[in-house]
Amino acid sequence: MNKVVKNPVEALEGLQDDMTLMMGGFGLCGIPENSIAEMVRMGVSGLTCISNNAGVDDFGLGLLLQGKQIKKMISSYVGENDEFERQMLSGELEVDLIPQGSLAERCRAGGAGIPAFYTPAGYGTEVAEGKEVREFNGKPHILESALTADFAIVKAWRGDTEGNLIFKATARNFNPMMAMAGKITVAEVEELLPAGSLNPNEIHTPGIFIQRIFQGETFEKRIEQRTVRQK
Amino acid sequence: MNKVVKNPVEALEGLQDDMTLMMGGFGLCGIPENSIAEMVRMGVSGLTCISNNAGVDDFGLGLLLQGKQIKKMISSYVGENDEFERQMLSGELEVDLIPQGSLAERCRAGGAGIPAFYTPAGYGTEVAEGKEVREFNGKPHILESALTADFAIVKAWRGDTEGNLIFKATARNFNPMMAMAGKITVAEVEELLPAGSLNPNEIHTPGIFIQRIFQGETFEKRIEQRTVRQK
Amino acid sequence: MALDKNGIAQRIAQELRDGWYVNLGIGIPTLVANYIPEGIEVEFQSENGILGMGPFPIDGEEDADLINAGKQTITAMNGAAYFDSAMSFAMIRGQHVQLTVLGAMEVSQNGDIANWKIPGKMVKGMGGAMDLVASAENIIVAMMHANKAGVSKLLKKCSLPLTGVGCVKKVITNLAVMEIKNNAFHLVERAPGVTVEEIMAATEGDLVIPDNIPEMQL
């Protein structure tokens, strides 16, 4: 059950204009850098991107925004990105903003065969418009539906040839749920190991969710807010 | 944030007749043996037990059935237990059987603040009786509600003083979801370590879900079906 | 001659395709793992929480913490993963498992299946079966054609409480391979030496019989 592909070119084979993608990461942390670079090179466009954030102007999904490759963003937070704000306010870019917890749960639901669930988040706000409201335990909840994608593209720390993944620290974030929800899920990893190298007890994403895996050539891992203290 | 208690006596303080309990484990694998022994000693009765299985006649929850301490079982599979079958067929014991995946997801939902969700499991069967049916993507689903408990009692391999837990192999099973869904969650562990001993990347159940933790004195870890091959 | 349980498992194993994740139920389905065809790599999921289930452990090496859904001691293959029951059924419900093989007490010609309860007599529970049959795209039922009393288990309509409705696509028994479509069992293969007449006699439900019914090649 070897899922290894040579590089992002092979990993993204079949990715076409107007597809819906999930992209793991929170801010610039845990994003699939190598796949994003390849998407810029491919020039694929009209994309709907499901991603918690939209990168910064010159890194992450910001690179795809610069090239006007994205038609619609489905996110929870898109600050810190001037080009994004410009495209959104001018109407060039469609944006569907949804609460972060609902975004995470909707991706998980998509992967887990749960078509819809109730959550209190967003009740009484714009987010609830057009959605069913129902009370449970005396508290109003709204019905949220599952999200899936043609491609889910995630980034892990270590992976094996069977597609099992381990993430590092807070670079885990949205990657595990999105990995579950792609028709085709691509994992780029910092270190790709033979099957049997990872402790089965420590795996975050079992390989069943992964169709293609490759070791990224380089990872810049840019830091968005470098905050430090002195010794 | 030290959650350590000395023993099962302290861990189960406040557990009373007629309460609803979640008990981790699948078959006899990953069950909280020490807590069950203490419940037998306490003689607490009228319990509603949410547990995938009911143990065997002389071990696991079977011990509580022998003592007629359980009023109702909420489970997915209760075979391999004669006393159970006798109590159920005679009407002494109420039994609510629900699909295993729905049981796991309902416990998770209870811990995760999701009051209800849709699943295809059980549509068209006894399980769907009285439940809302709704179509998604042309396929009928039923609405299942969250489960919670007065006490959730789980068993882990390693734990730390903050309540962080790591399970071993398939002894993980229902323990993580039940840990999330107890008003008071008790963890009994094979090895209790100081905070900082566990790698934060390898923790299965973060300590926030755990109120009390203790190291079990002994674990028999009985095997239900010993199947082997020759060298 | 009608197949024994191992023969049924051997025939079912021919349905495996390279790269599939497979869930095998208790009983005959478990035996399928012994007959994986040459050149085919599959991975077994057990719904209590393992992907990459291996054979039984060597005598003396069994681990109480490592069992399958039948509560049997097992081993883990290289590349295995452990997970909790919510994750396990996320795989199943989300249709990430390509094939489910399970036993049944009754199957009806519209694809209904009953395998968890005999009212007043026996209730073991459905375990993961309801989740599996409601979710899987590809379900094979493995069973004897008739029950111990000699009564057909392939019916016009199930008499026992259902596990799932309209979900079974294929049934492989000691006598035959049948597909379920258009509200009938469609005979596809005969067990070696078994006649069409024997299969007809053992099948209570509607049976569609094409001109040519090859024998199984085992």
Added chain:
Amino acid sequence: MALDKNGIAQRIAQELRDGWYVNLGIGIPTLVANYIPEGIEVEFQSENGILGMGPFPIDGEEDADLINAGKQTITAMNGAAYFDSAMSFAMIRGQHVQLTVLGAMEVSQNGDIANWKIPGKMVKGMGGAMDLVASAENIIVAMMHANKAGVSKLLKKCSLPLTGVGCVKKVITNLAVMEIKNNAFHLVERAPGVTVEEIMAATEGDLVIPDNIPEMQL
């Protein structure tokens, strides 16, 4: 004298109780971590996926893979745990976090809060705020009493798109501590040297003023 941001954070820190899990929003709330009272142990949850968040790393030891929800580089305390975003919001939605402190652009006297959008001007998104305010039992809003234009942020009714309805129980500003109940702000404490009249003048919403309004003790 009105408090500065650090003063607000210091006053909020007095609300912490031993053993609480706490989620601090971006801005003033983040500063609360600097004023944990003696003898009180709390643990900070950051919704991107860490429990047991520690201080900023020592210069040179920052790790791109270890950040908080404000995208700042952080460290992990002994006993910390990392998890995915679904698990993180399970903690939040499931009310396992005992206190949420967040900023706001507007708060109304019935407990509504607005903090994510100014139509036509600015949309950063709600991030985790909608999940937090819809779920938490115990929410404190930390903000300046008036905006930069000098307009009150404590209103009869919010004018901006809402983040949550009827959820805020307490507001702590540069001028005062107020509880929200019975559709009004109830004045509880004054900032040192600030008069009731100043607070009244800065509050657009209905303000209930008891006889005795102690000064904050910082």
